[in-house]
Amino acid sequence: MTHPSDTGPAPVLALKDVSKSFGAVRALRDVSLELFPGEVHALAGENGAGKSTLIKTLAGVHRPDAGQVLLDGASVVFHGPGDARDAGIAVIYQEPTLFPDLSIAENIYMGRQPRRALGRIDHKAVHAATAALMRRLGVELDPDRPARGLSIADQQIVEIAKALSFDARVLIMDEPTAALTGSEVARLFGVVRTLREQGAAVLFISHRLEEIFEICQKVTTLRDGAWIASEPLEGMTEDDLVRRMVGRDLEELYPKQDVTPGEVALSVRRLTREGVFTDVSFDVRRGEIVGLAGLVGAGRTEVARAVFGIDRWDAGEVEVDGRGLTNGAPSTAMAAGLALVPEDRRAQGLVMDMSIERNIGLTGLRTTVRAGLMDRGAERSRSLDWAVKLQVKYARLADTVNTLSGGNQQKVVLAKWLATGPKVLIVDEPTRGIDVGTKAEVHRLLSQLAADGVAVLMISSDLPEVLGMADRVLVMHEGRITAEISRSDATEESVMAAATGRAAA
Amino acid sequence: MPESLTRAVRWDTVVGALLVVVLLLSFATVDGFGNALNLSFLIGNTLPIALIALPMTLLVVSGEIDLSVASTAGLSGAVMGALWNQGMAIETIIPICLVIGVVCGLINGLLVTRLGLPSLAVTIGTLAAYRGIAQIVLGSDAVTDFPAPYLDFAAGRIGDTFVPYAFLPFLVLLAIAVVALHATPFGRALFAIGASEEAARFAGIRVKRQKLILFTLTGLMASLTGVFWALHYASARYDNATGLELSVVAAVLLGGIDFDGGKGTLGGAIAGVFLLGALQNVMSLKDVSAQSQIVVTGVLLVLSVLGPRVARQIAVARAGRRAAASPPAAKTPTPTS
Ligand SMILES: Nc1ncnc2c1ncn2[C@@H]1O[C@H](COP(=O)(O)OP(=O)(O)OP(=O)(O)O)[C@@H](O)[C@H]1O
Ligand SMILES: [Mg+2]
Numbered sequence: 001m002t003h004p005s006d007t008g009p010a011p012v013l014a015l016k017d018v019s020k021s022f023g024a025v026r027a028l029r030d031v032s033l034e035l036f037p038g039e040v041h042a043l044a045g046e047n048g049a050g051k052s053t054l055i056k057t058l059a060g061v062h063r064p065d066a067g068q069v070l071l072d073g074a075s076v077v078f079h080g081p082g083d084a085r086d087a088g089i090a091v092i093y094q095e096p097t098l099f100p101d102l103s104i105a106e107n108i109y110m111g112r113q114p115r116r117a118l119g120r121i122d123h124k125a126v127h128a129a130t131a132a133l134m135r136r137l138g139v140e141l142d143p144d145r146p147a148r149g150l151s152i153a154d155q156q157i158v159e160i161a162k163a164l165s166f167d168a169r170v171l172i173m174d175e176p177t178a179a180l181t182g183s184e185v186a187r188l189f190g191v192v193r194t195l196r197e198q199g200a201a202v203l204f205i206s207h208r209l210e211e212i213f214e215i216c217q218k219v220t221t222l223r224d225g226a227w228i229a230s231e232p233l234e235g236m237t238e239d240d241l242v243r244r245m246v247g248r249d250l251e252e253l254y255p256k257q258d259v260t261p262g263e264v265a266l267s268v269r270r271l272t273r274e275g276v277f278t279d280v281s282f283d284v285r286r287g288e289i290v291g292l293a294g295l296v297g298a299g300r301t302e303v304a305r306a307v308f309g310i311d312r313w314d315a316g317e318v319e320v321d322g323r324g325l326t327n328g329a330p331s332t333a334m335a336a337g338l339a340l341v342p343e344d345r346r347a348q349g350l351v352m353d354m355s356i357e358r359n360i361g362l363t364g365l366r367t368t369v370r371a372g373l374m375d376r377g378a379e380r381s382r383s384l385d386w387a388v389k390l391q392v393k394y395a396r397l398a399d400t401v402n403t404l405s406g407g408n409q410q411k412v413v414l415a416k417w418l419a420t421g422p423k424v425l426i427v428d429e430p431t432r433g434i435d436v437g438t439k440a441e442v443h444r445l446l447s448q449l450a451a452d453g454v455a456v457l458m459i460s461s462d463l464p465e466v467l468g469m470a471d472r473v474l475v476m477h478e479g480r481i482t483a484e485i486s487r488s489d490a491t492e493e494s495v496m497a498a499a500t501g502r503a504a505a
Numbered sequence: 506m507p508e509s510l511t512r513a514v515r516w517d518t519v520v521g522a523l524l525v526v527v528l529l530l531s532f533a534t535v536d537g538f539g540n541a542l543n544l545s546f547l548i549g550n551t552l553p554i555a556l557i558a559l560p561m562t563l564l565v566v567s568g569e570i571d572l573s574v575a576s577t578a579g580l581s582g583a584v585m586g587a588l589w590n591q592g593m594a595i596e597t598i599i600p601i602c603l604v605i606g607v608v609c610g611l612i613n614g615l616l617v618t619r620l621g622l623p624s625l626a627v628t629i630g631t632l633a634a635y636r637g638i639a640q641i642v643l644g645s646d647a648v649t650d651f652p653a654p655y656l657d658f659a660a661g662r663i664g665d666t667f668v669p670y671a672f673l674p675f676l677v678l679l680a681i682a683v684v685a686l687h688a689t690p691f692g693r694a695l696f697a698i699g700a701s702e703e704a705a706r707f708a709g710i711r712v713k714r715q716k717l718i719l720f721t722l723t724g725l726m727a728s729l730t731g732v733f734w735a736l737h738y739a740s741a742r743y744d745n746a747t748g749l750e751l752s753v754v755a756a757v758l759l760g761g762i763d764f765d766g767g768k769g770t771l772g773g774a775i776a777g778v779f780l781l782g783a784l785q786n787v788m789s790l791k792d793v794s795a796q797s798q799i800v801v802t803g804v805l806l807v808l809s810v811l812g813p814r815v816a817r818q819i820a821v822a823r824a825g826r827r828a829a830a831s832p833p834a835a836k837t838p839t840p841t842s
Contacts, residue, residue: 310706334709348707351700353767362697362708365690373688416708 010073011036012201013058013089013170018067020053022403025395027053030067031227033220035170035201040192042212042233043205044245045222046435047407048393051205052094054222055174058203059091060084090168094175094205094406094433095346096155100148105130107147108162133161138187153179153296160188164195171195172203175406177211178433181296181461182496189215207407207435208462209238221245246437253436254468255444257451261471262286264322265455266338266424268307271316276302277479280316284424284455289446291470291490292459294499298476300459301343304426308340309333320424334363337423341413341430343459349413350401357383357397360416367420386415391441406433414442418449425449428459443469463492477501516761516812517773524780531787538790544667549660549737551782552671553578553746555775556730557753558760559682560723562774564624565757566686568699568766569617569716572628574727575749576635577609579742581731583639586648586741595652602728609635610724614717624720632750639743648741659736671733678726683771691715699766748799755802756781759809781805 011034020028027050035041043051056062058069060078068075071087078084084091098107105126130143139157141150147158156179163171171192177185192202192215204216212219213233221228221244228244243249266284271277277299284290292300306313312328319325320336330340342348350359360383361368368379383397390411394404401409410433417425427446431439446469450456460466466473473490475483475498483498531538538544557574564571581602588598609631616627662669686692697705698712706712730749735741760777762769781802788798 330706330709331711340707342707347701347703349704351697351704351767353700354697358693358696361693362705362710365694365710369690373684374690374693 009036011070012072014070014073015054015058015064016068016070018054018057018064018069020050020057020062020065023395026225028057028064028222029225029227031222031225032067033203033227033230035203037169037199037201038196039218040196040202040204040216042216042219043203043222044209044212044219044241046245046437047411047433048224048405049222049245049435050225051222052174052405053225055091055093055172055203055205058084058170058172059089085166085168088166088169089172090163090166090170091172092156092159092163092174092176094178096159098147098150098155098158101146103144103146104141104150104158104161105143107158108133108165110162129165130161133164136164137161137191151179151296153181153184156180157184160191164191168200170201170203174205175207175433176204177206177208179296179429179461182463184296185211207431207433207439209241209436210464212241213238223247242436245435253440253443254465255440255447256289256469257447259287259451259471261288262453265320266307266457267319267322268303269317269319271303271306271318272314273302273306273311274314276311277306277476280476280481282474282481282484284457286423286453286455287450288471289450289456289458289469291466291473292457292476293461293463293466293473293495294476296461298499299479300476301428302479303476304340304428304457304459305342307333308338308426310340334420335366339363339417339420339422339425341417341425341427343428343432345409345413349416350409352402353400355398356387356392356394356401356404356412359401359412360386360419363416363420382419383415386419387412390415390418390445391438407435407438410434411438414445418445422454424455424457426457426459429461430458431460431462431465439465463495466490466495467492475499517770517776520760520773520776520780524776524783527780527783527787531783535787535790538787541662541665541667543786543790545662545669547782547786548667548672549662549669550786551779552669552675552737553730553734553749554752554756554782555675555778556678556726556733557723557749558757558774558778559678559771560719560726561753561757562760562762562769562771563682563686563692563695564719564723565754565762565764566699566766566769567695567716567719568702569624569719570628570754571610571613571624571720571723571727572750572754573609573613573631573635574723574730574753575746576632576639577606577724577727578731578734578746578749579744580609580635580639580642581606581728582735582741582745583643583743585732585735586646587643589648589651589741590646595655599732602732603725606724606726606728606731607721608724609728610721611717613724614720617720618713618717636743636747643741643743645743648735649739651736651739651741655736656739659733660739671737679771679775686771695719696767699763699768701767751799751806752781752785752802753778755806755809759805764810777809 014034016032017030018028019030031054043054045051053062057064060081060083069078108130109126127143134141137157137160141154141157156176160176176188180188196202206212216233218230219233219241220230223245262285264283265286269281271280280303294300305311307318309328309330317324320338323336325336326332346352357380361379364379364382368375368382387397392411392415393408401412414430431442434442446456458470467490471487473485473495474481475495477499485494561571584605585598585602588601613628613631616622617624658670694705694710694715697708697710698715702712731746734745756778757774758764759780760774762774784801785798788801
């Protein structure tokens with residue numbers, strides 16, 4: 001735990017005693033940080049600790065209220081992200097910021113396309129350069145396809161490609177792995193290592209501690225906007241890091257309770273949506289947590305969407321408590337006791353311009369009603385209850401959710417659905433972007449719900465989470481369920497084998 | 506939604522204050538403005554805009570728009586005239602007209618929700634179609650001889666006050682609309698739909714159904730307005746209320762209803778309506794030609810779309826967060842050599 005010192009090689013980029021407030025919220029307080037070439041530096045902290053704010057300060061999005069940004073030791077003022085980029089700082093934000101109507105290549109080379117004579121854009125060169133980037137990242141994405149409809153993982157890849165295309169000296173990544181699965185993370189880390197060996201300084205944020213230990217050399221910890229420590233990771237344990245982040249020891253991360261499953265609550269029979277998934281059948285019993293594993297794109301999310309009624313299915317049936325659900329009708333699914341926490345919180349889970357209170361209230365439009373009118377008192381206490389239960393960190397319930405940190409937004413989505421008291425809860429990446437403390441909290445909650453008789457279907461790309469929480473693991477591969485593995489037989493190897501289509505266990 | 510709400514409240518207040526200023530200035534400086542008779546004219550002539558503004562506000566909040574309302578009103582007036590000419594009883598005619606309005610609205614709603622067409626395009630189409638049907642129905646006739654009690658109700662005022670009879674039922678409808686938008690689950694859902702249709706769907710809100718209901722109600726109110734118009738001006742013609750949609754949309758946007766949906770209050774919209782009505786009344790008193798009045802409406806429309814946006818940008822810039830508000834990629838493109 002040494003303060004950043006000024007001995008040794010000069011940092012490429014540094015923050016010195018930086019503070020930043022949003023109204024009454026002090027997001028950063030006297031924070032210092034030094035990034036050195038050839039080093040991957042982790043930024044750790046709970047949801048709302050100020051990590052994203054720190055990054056936006058480095059990137060010229062926010063101007064610090066106090067303190068300095070130092071580039072090669074000299075104080076600089078970035079007037080916007082463009083300035084930071086010119087200085088060789090590439091940033092991958094927590095939330096992808098692609099233009100949906102532009103192609104992948106256009107997104108990457110936005111505004112700086114190679115030109116031919118007379119200033120015409122050299123589409124061939126753009127295409128080729130993008131294809132080269134994709135090869136470097138080891139992914140197969142058509143440079144000419146529009147960004148609209150890309151999965152979150154693919155959007156993230158495009159963001160990374162964009163950052164790489166600058167040949168940046170400093171690469172800053174805000175939870176780049178949150179939406180990626182194991183193999184995709186490995187691929188990304190390969191790229192990061194190469195960049196590091198080429199002398200880039202990297203700042204890396206992740207709530208997955210094992211990733212921090214895998215790829216980083218140093219870590220800076222923030223707590224409630226305050227600088228706690230900057231130190232080498234060597235010799236530290238995960239528990240040490242957690243203690244820095246939360247200021248106390250952490251209870252168990254996977255507090256799975258043993259529950260004897262009850263009768264079948266959700267029954268999916270031969271569900272098919274042409275070209276998306278085929279002949280999917282499974283049951284989830286009361287009290288059971290069933291994990292749905294698979295690679296990104298295997299069709300897990302699509303099954304969940306169809307079950308909940310967002311998309312129509314072409315064949316098959318879905319029953320909740322023995323009663324068939326109407327095809328393509330989320331409202332009847334809800335009425336039957338089904339809840340879906342969707343994967344994309346910004347587009348699907350939340351109305352970003354609405355308050356925390358109203359967002360949670362949206363699922364109560366049928367229940368917090370008196371004589372046909374909204375019962376504002378009931379709505380408020382329902383929202384407050386759940387915001388408090390999930391420990392959402394907010395200033396006022398009336399604040400719009402887009403002022404919340406990413407993890408706290410996710411908690412609002414959970415709150416919104418848990419407030420409906422569901423019989424069957426489908427959660428799609430429930431802990432994406434959630435800090436360890438809260439993650440344990442969410443797991444405890446899911447476990448408690450199951451113990452209370454809720455049937456839980458958990459889609460997660462976080463394999464340890466699936467293995468730690470699920471009673472049974474269903475694995476999907478290319479739109480089909482390829483394996484059903486009991487808790488005792490489920491290992492990373494057996495699940496990955498089925499997920500990649502290698503002979504199932 | 507504190508930001509949007511305070512912004513809307515602020516904009517409401519601005520429009521409300523503007524309305525008061527315009528009224529006070531007119532009282533002081535415009536001859537013939539302040540007497541009860543003129544004020545009752547002002548209100549009576551503004552009622553058609555106000556009536557349609559009620560459902561239009563809800564529609565715009567949900568992210569849609571209906572430009573065919575004036576044509577529906579015209580069609581309803583034309584049918585009324587034609588049936589009256591054939592000797593049908595007015596008590597039978599009016600319900601028929603309202604049903605026609607419902608059908609017009611339903612057609613708009615089905616085209617938008619079932620076929621997924623943008624409401625702007627759909628209702629520009631039906632704007633022409635409904636007006637065309639109106640002309641087929643009534644030709645170039647003008648029917649004026651409706652029964653006196655109806656004409657008196659639509660054009661008269663309570664004693665010597667400035668309150669037209671028709672203002673009272675309007676107040677009832679206004680109260681219903683305010684409650685519907687701001688105090689019911691239906692209204693709450695409309696804000697969600699307007700702000701993010703996808704998130705609304707994921708919350709189990711029946712987006713299409715709600716929109717269909719709104720379009721239908723809009724058609725109903727438009728036809729009611731058509732009936733009122735024909736009686737108020739004692740003239741049913743196929744071209745009644747032509748261009749009224751422009752005034753309605755201008756007034757609603759002026760009242761702070763965000764064109765992109767999800768924001769605004771009915772109070773603001775109605776303040777916008779009467780601000781426009783007051784301006785039109787003053788212009789008439791000052792003998793400003795009808796064409797020039799349309800120009801003024803058009804300018805107001807542009808200003809009311811721009812105004813809140815400019816105000817927001819200024820607010821954002823002042824908060825020093827301009828960079829944060831736009832995606833980083835949009836900023837200062839830097840050509841690589
Ligand atoms: N634009 C903003 N307006 C108001 N408050 C903000 C704004 N941006 C961030 N905050 C607040 O600042 C604090 C720090 O947020 P930040 O996004 O930096 O957290 P974080 O460490 O990145 O969390 P997470 O792990 O959940 O992404 C939070 O309390 C958040 O609500
Ligand atoms: Mg963050």
